[in-house]
Amino acid sequence: MSRESWLRRIGNEMLDLVYPPGLYCICCGKITDDSRTYRLCNDCMRSMNWNTGRSCSKCGRPLADTDPGEMCFGCSQREAAGQEHSFDRGHVCAAYGACAQAVIFALKYGGRSDIGDTLGEILFDRMLSEYEAEELAAMYDIVTPVPLHADKLKKRGFNHAELMGRNLAKRAGLRFDPGMLIRTRGTLPMKGLGPEERRANIRGAFSIRNSRCPQIEGSRILLIDDIFTTGSTIDEIASLLKDQGASVVDFLAFAAAGDMII
Numbered sequence: 396m397s398r399e400s401w402l403r404r405i406g407n408e409m410l411d412l413v414y415p416p417g418l419y420c421i422c423c424g425k426i427t428d429d430s431r432t433y434r435l436c437n438d439c440m441r442s443m444n445w446n447t448g449r450s451c452s453k454c455g456r457p458l459a460d461t462d463p464g465e466m467c468f469g470c471s472q473r474e475a476a477g478q479e480h481s482f483d484r485g486h487v488c489a490a491y492g493a494c495a496q497a498v499i500f501a502l503k504y505g506g507r508s509d510i511g512d513t514l515g516e517i518l519f520d521r522m523l524s525e526y527e528a529e530e531l532a533a534m535y536d537i538v539t540p541v542p543l544h545a546d547k548l549k550k551r552g553f554n555h556a557e558l559m560g561r562n563l564a565k566r567a568g569l570r571f572d573p574g575m576l577i578r579t580r581g582t583l584p585m586k587g588l589g590p591e592e593r594r595a596n597i598r599g600a601f602s603i604r605n606s607r608c609p610q611i612e613g614s615r616i617l618l619i620d621d622i623f624t625t626g627s628t629i630d631e632i633a634s635l636l637k638d639q640g641a642s643v644v645d646f647l648a649f650a651a652a653g654d655m656i657i
Contacts, residue, residue, distance in 0.1 A: 444489050449462070455648075456654060457490045485645065495649065495650040503551070514559045515563045518559060518560075519563050534617075537617070539571070539619070540560040541620040579600060594630075601631060611641050614642065622649070629646045
Protein backbone atom coordinates (compact mmCIF):
# COMPACT_ATOMS: atom_id res chain seq x y z
CA MET A 396 0.00 0.00 0.00
CA SER A 397 1.38 3.41 -0.94
CA ARG A 398 1.90 6.15 1.66
CA GLU A 399 -0.95 8.17 0.11
CA SER A 400 -3.33 5.20 0.31
CA TRP A 401 -2.28 4.45 3.89
CA LEU A 402 -2.85 8.05 5.02
CA ARG A 403 -6.21 8.13 3.24
CA ARG A 404 -7.26 4.90 4.92
CA ILE A 405 -6.26 6.16 8.38
CA GLY A 406 -8.14 9.41 7.74
CA ASN A 407 -11.28 7.56 6.65
CA GLU A 408 -11.17 5.27 9.69
CA MET A 409 -10.87 8.27 12.00
CA LEU A 410 -13.85 9.91 10.35
CA ASP A 411 -15.84 6.69 10.76
CA LEU A 412 -15.24 6.86 14.51
CA VAL A 413 -16.69 10.38 14.66
CA TYR A 414 -19.38 9.95 11.99
CA PRO A 415 -20.33 6.24 11.84
CA PRO A 416 -21.34 5.57 8.21
CA GLY A 417 -24.26 3.39 9.28
CA LEU A 418 -26.00 6.44 10.74
CA TYR A 419 -26.26 8.27 7.42
CA CYS A 420 -28.11 7.49 4.22
CA ILE A 421 -25.51 6.53 1.59
CA CYS A 422 -27.43 8.52 -1.03
CA CYS A 423 -28.53 11.83 0.52
CA GLY A 424 -26.57 11.82 3.79
CA LYS A 425 -29.68 12.23 5.93
CA ILE A 426 -29.35 10.92 9.50
CA THR A 427 -30.96 7.51 9.74
CA ASP A 428 -30.12 4.28 11.56
CA ASP A 429 -28.32 1.05 10.75
CA SER A 430 -31.56 -0.92 10.48
CA ARG A 431 -32.39 0.64 7.11
CA THR A 432 -32.23 -1.63 4.08
CA TYR A 433 -29.00 -0.99 2.16
CA ARG A 434 -28.41 2.02 4.47
CA LEU A 435 -30.87 4.08 2.43
CA CYS A 436 -33.45 6.37 4.03
CA ASN A 437 -37.09 5.81 3.14
CA ASP A 438 -37.12 8.61 0.57
CA CYS A 439 -34.01 7.37 -1.26
CA MET A 440 -35.18 3.77 -1.08
CA ARG A 441 -38.31 4.86 -2.94
CA SER A 442 -36.39 7.15 -5.32
CA MET A 443 -33.98 4.45 -6.47
CA ASN A 444 -35.18 3.11 -9.83
CA TRP A 445 -34.92 -0.56 -8.88
CA ASN A 446 -34.93 -3.05 -11.72
CA THR A 447 -37.99 -4.99 -10.58
CA GLY A 448 -39.91 -5.12 -13.85
CA ARG A 449 -39.10 -6.43 -17.28
CA SER A 450 -35.46 -6.32 -18.33
CA CYS A 451 -33.50 -6.92 -21.51
CA SER A 452 -32.84 -10.62 -22.03
CA LYS A 453 -29.30 -9.82 -23.18
CA CYS A 454 -27.85 -6.94 -21.13
CA GLY A 455 -30.35 -6.85 -18.25
CA ARG A 456 -31.14 -3.17 -18.73
CA PRO A 457 -34.64 -2.23 -17.45
CA LEU A 458 -37.16 -2.22 -20.28
CA ALA A 459 -39.63 0.60 -20.73
CA ASP A 460 -43.33 -0.18 -20.87
CA THR A 461 -43.22 0.82 -24.54
CA ASP A 462 -40.58 -1.81 -25.41
CA PRO A 463 -42.49 -4.52 -27.28
CA GLY A 464 -39.81 -7.23 -27.30
CA GLU A 465 -37.56 -9.06 -24.89
CA MET A 466 -34.48 -6.98 -25.73
CA CYS A 467 -33.69 -3.29 -25.30
CA PHE A 468 -33.43 -1.22 -28.48
CA GLY A 469 -29.61 -1.18 -28.42
CA CYS A 470 -29.22 -4.95 -28.10
CA SER A 471 -31.91 -5.70 -30.69
CA GLN A 472 -30.24 -3.32 -33.16
CA ARG A 473 -26.89 -4.98 -32.61
CA GLU A 474 -28.42 -8.41 -33.11
CA ALA A 475 -30.11 -7.30 -36.34
CA ALA A 476 -26.78 -5.96 -37.61
CA GLY A 477 -24.92 -9.15 -36.70
CA GLN A 478 -22.85 -7.29 -34.08
CA GLU A 479 -23.97 -8.98 -30.88
CA HIS A 480 -22.28 -8.27 -27.57
CA SER A 481 -19.34 -10.49 -26.62
CA PHE A 482 -20.78 -11.26 -23.18
CA ASP A 483 -23.48 -13.87 -22.70
CA ARG A 484 -25.89 -12.27 -20.22
CA GLY A 485 -26.09 -9.15 -18.11
CA HIS A 486 -27.78 -8.45 -14.78
CA VAL A 487 -28.53 -4.95 -13.46
CA CYS A 488 -29.86 -3.80 -10.09
CA ALA A 489 -31.23 -0.36 -10.95
CA ALA A 490 -31.60 2.23 -13.69
CA TYR A 491 -29.00 4.97 -13.53
CA GLY A 492 -30.73 8.02 -12.06
CA ALA A 493 -29.98 10.74 -9.55
CA CYS A 494 -30.00 8.44 -6.53
CA ALA A 495 -27.83 5.74 -8.13
CA GLN A 496 -25.42 8.41 -9.33
CA ALA A 497 -25.12 9.91 -5.84
CA VAL A 498 -24.29 6.50 -4.33
CA ILE A 499 -21.72 5.66 -7.02
CA PHE A 500 -20.08 9.08 -6.80
CA ALA A 501 -19.82 8.82 -3.01
CA LEU A 502 -18.11 5.46 -3.39
CA LYS A 503 -15.74 6.33 -6.23
CA TYR A 504 -14.95 9.98 -5.62
CA GLY A 505 -15.93 10.58 -2.00
CA GLY A 506 -13.65 7.97 -0.49
CA ARG A 507 -16.63 6.01 0.90
CA SER A 508 -15.16 2.55 0.48
CA ASP A 509 -17.75 1.22 2.98
CA ILE A 510 -20.41 1.69 0.29
CA GLY A 511 -18.72 -1.05 -1.75
CA ASP A 512 -19.90 -3.66 0.76
CA THR A 513 -23.44 -2.33 0.61
CA LEU A 514 -23.50 -2.46 -3.20
CA GLY A 515 -22.17 -6.03 -2.98
CA GLU A 516 -25.18 -6.87 -0.82
CA ILE A 517 -27.46 -5.27 -3.40
CA LEU A 518 -25.80 -7.26 -6.20
CA PHE A 519 -26.33 -10.47 -4.25
CA ASP A 520 -30.01 -9.73 -3.60
CA ARG A 521 -30.51 -8.90 -7.29
CA MET A 522 -29.24 -12.35 -8.25
CA LEU A 523 -31.41 -13.99 -5.58
CA SER A 524 -34.42 -12.33 -7.20
CA GLU A 525 -33.76 -14.54 -10.25
CA TYR A 526 -32.02 -17.64 -8.87
CA GLU A 527 -32.13 -19.84 -5.80
CA ALA A 528 -29.05 -19.55 -3.54
CA GLU A 529 -27.91 -23.09 -4.40
CA GLU A 530 -28.37 -22.40 -8.10
CA LEU A 531 -26.35 -19.19 -7.90
CA ALA A 532 -23.52 -20.90 -6.00
CA ALA A 533 -23.19 -23.39 -8.86
CA MET A 534 -23.54 -20.94 -11.75
CA TYR A 535 -20.02 -19.51 -11.90
CA ASP A 536 -16.48 -20.71 -11.38
CA ILE A 537 -14.94 -17.27 -10.94
CA VAL A 538 -16.14 -13.79 -9.98
CA THR A 539 -13.77 -10.99 -11.01
CA PRO A 540 -14.02 -7.18 -11.08
CA VAL A 541 -13.34 -4.85 -13.97
CA PRO A 542 -9.84 -3.63 -13.08
CA LEU A 543 -8.60 -0.08 -12.59
CA HIS A 544 -5.39 1.23 -14.13
CA ALA A 545 -2.54 1.30 -11.60
CA ASP A 546 -2.40 5.11 -11.62
CA LYS A 547 -6.09 5.46 -10.83
CA LEU A 548 -5.91 2.70 -8.21
CA LYS A 549 -3.05 4.51 -6.47
CA LYS A 550 -4.95 7.78 -6.48
CA ARG A 551 -8.27 6.33 -5.28
CA GLY A 552 -6.81 3.76 -2.91
CA PHE A 553 -9.22 0.98 -3.87
CA ASN A 554 -11.05 -0.57 -6.81
CA HIS A 555 -14.76 0.00 -6.21
CA ALA A 556 -15.73 -2.99 -8.38
CA GLU A 557 -13.43 -5.19 -6.30
CA LEU A 558 -15.15 -4.14 -3.07
CA MET A 559 -18.55 -4.86 -4.59
CA GLY A 560 -17.50 -8.19 -6.06
CA ARG A 561 -15.78 -9.43 -2.93
CA ASN A 562 -18.91 -9.07 -0.81
CA LEU A 563 -21.13 -10.56 -3.50
CA ALA A 564 -18.86 -13.60 -3.88
CA LYS A 565 -18.68 -14.10 -0.11
CA ARG A 566 -22.44 -14.04 0.24
CA ALA A 567 -22.98 -16.29 -2.79
CA GLY A 568 -20.27 -18.81 -1.91
CA LEU A 569 -18.41 -18.15 -5.16
CA ARG A 570 -14.68 -18.01 -5.81
CA PHE A 571 -13.45 -14.41 -6.05
CA ASP A 572 -10.31 -13.50 -8.01
CA PRO A 573 -9.54 -9.75 -7.99
CA GLY A 574 -6.25 -10.19 -9.83
CA MET A 575 -7.26 -12.08 -12.95
CA LEU A 576 -7.47 -9.02 -15.20
CA ILE A 577 -5.01 -6.16 -15.69
CA ARG A 578 -5.72 -2.72 -17.09
CA THR A 579 -2.70 -2.20 -19.32
CA ARG A 580 -3.16 1.49 -20.13
CA GLY A 581 -5.14 4.51 -19.09
CA THR A 582 -8.19 5.51 -21.10
CA LEU A 583 -10.21 8.66 -21.59
CA PRO A 584 -13.35 9.14 -19.48
CA MET A 585 -16.23 7.44 -21.30
CA LYS A 586 -18.67 10.25 -20.54
CA GLY A 587 -19.30 12.29 -23.65
CA LEU A 588 -17.91 9.70 -26.07
CA GLY A 589 -20.09 8.15 -28.77
CA PRO A 590 -20.47 4.36 -29.13
CA GLU A 591 -17.65 3.93 -31.65
CA GLU A 592 -15.41 6.31 -29.71
CA ARG A 593 -16.02 4.25 -26.58
CA ARG A 594 -15.05 1.04 -28.36
CA ALA A 595 -11.88 2.62 -29.75
CA ASN A 596 -11.03 4.12 -26.37
CA ILE A 597 -11.18 0.78 -24.55
CA ARG A 598 -9.76 -1.46 -27.31
CA GLY A 599 -6.64 -3.29 -26.13
CA ALA A 600 -6.81 -1.75 -22.66
CA PHE A 601 -6.95 -5.07 -20.78
CA SER A 602 -4.96 -8.26 -20.49
CA ILE A 603 -5.13 -11.48 -18.48
CA ARG A 604 -2.51 -12.15 -15.85
CA ASN A 605 -0.30 -14.95 -17.18
CA SER A 606 -0.69 -17.12 -14.08
CA ARG A 607 -4.50 -17.11 -14.51
CA CYS A 608 -4.64 -18.17 -18.15
CA PRO A 609 -4.71 -21.95 -17.46
CA GLN A 610 -7.69 -21.47 -15.12
CA ILE A 611 -9.89 -19.76 -17.70
CA GLU A 612 -10.30 -22.63 -20.16
CA GLY A 613 -13.90 -23.83 -19.83
CA SER A 614 -14.66 -21.50 -16.89
CA ARG A 615 -17.91 -19.65 -16.29
CA ILE A 616 -16.99 -16.10 -15.30
CA LEU A 617 -19.03 -13.28 -13.76
CA LEU A 618 -17.67 -9.75 -14.26
CA ILE A 619 -18.50 -7.02 -11.75
CA ASP A 620 -18.80 -3.30 -12.52
CA ASP A 621 -20.68 -0.27 -11.22
CA ILE A 622 -22.38 1.08 -14.36
CA PHE A 623 -23.37 -0.49 -17.67
CA THR A 624 -23.75 2.06 -20.47
CA THR A 625 -22.99 0.87 -24.00
CA GLY A 626 -21.19 -2.29 -22.92
CA SER A 627 -17.88 -1.38 -24.57
CA THR A 628 -15.79 -2.24 -21.50
CA ILE A 629 -17.62 -5.49 -20.75
CA ASP A 630 -17.47 -6.51 -24.42
CA GLU A 631 -13.72 -5.92 -24.57
CA ILE A 632 -13.09 -8.03 -21.48
CA ALA A 633 -15.57 -10.74 -22.47
CA SER A 634 -13.94 -11.07 -25.89
CA LEU A 635 -10.53 -11.40 -24.23
CA LEU A 636 -11.78 -14.12 -21.86
CA LYS A 637 -13.63 -15.99 -24.60
CA ASP A 638 -10.46 -16.00 -26.74
CA GLN A 639 -8.70 -17.60 -23.77
CA GLY A 640 -11.34 -20.34 -23.62
CA ALA A 641 -13.95 -19.15 -21.13
CA SER A 642 -17.24 -20.94 -21.74
CA VAL A 643 -19.51 -18.27 -20.23
CA VAL A 644 -18.91 -14.59 -19.48
CA ASP A 645 -21.77 -12.76 -17.78
CA PHE A 646 -21.72 -9.43 -15.99
CA LEU A 647 -23.45 -7.95 -12.98
CA ALA A 648 -23.66 -4.17 -12.53
CA PHE A 649 -25.28 -1.95 -9.94
CA ALA A 650 -26.84 0.42 -12.47
CA ALA A 651 -27.50 0.75 -16.19
CA ALA A 652 -27.83 3.90 -18.24
CA GLY A 653 -30.87 4.45 -20.44
CA ASP A 654 -31.44 2.53 -23.65
CA MET A 655 -29.53 3.84 -26.67
CA ILE A 656 -28.27 2.97 -30.14
CA ILE A 657 -25.05 1.04 -29.54
